[in-house]
Amino acid sequence: QKEVEQNSGPLSVPEGAIASLNCTYSDRGSQSFFWYRQYSGKSPELIMFIYSNGDKEDGRFTAQLNKASQYVSLLIRDSQPSDSATYLCAAGWDSGAGSYQLTFGKGTKLSVIP
């Protein structure tokens, strides 16, 4: 059973601070990792994906992957109130025929306090 674990929060950070979101995954065969943002009542939208160990930066967002520890994190620098949302971590693997399957965690709710 492939599982992705996240702290459900809520995580509250002041505006301008760094928000740190974490998740762990159970299947060592997972090949790719995704962070989705989901505003209340909306569908998930991709923020970042990462395949290789180490850090990947995109603007204010940095994803970190440690396959040995089966650990993925997302750092949000200079947090803004508009970043307040639920962040979903997902692990993906090749499900055959060239397609991917993603397992999602329950999500961490982030609140950025002005």
Next chain:
Amino acid sequence: EAGVAQSPRYKIIEKRQSVAFWCNPISGHATLYWYQQILGQGPKLLIQFQNNGVVDDSQLPKDRFSAERLKGVDSTLKIQPAKLEDSAVYLCASSLGRTAGTGELFFGEGSRLTVL
């Protein structure tokens, strides 16, 4: 480029009634997924199609749920008879697939089901 289209956006039914949801993926996306998202939880995969074939339906409650993607494009998810615990948002997603893209899933707006 048009995104993933879903309908209806909202549906309220009584328990034991039936309901159907429709999804049209992004043009050219071979892989289509149906996820169930219960309030406060992450999306849970119900079924995955590659073109018009089923890749994985291991978590689909087959006694009441069915899904099809007859021509390898749009898809329908049906629930019959519905139970109270089926109240959720049903998310359709599509993907280019691993070899053609990043494996990223693109989600539709979802269909919110309330079972009374």
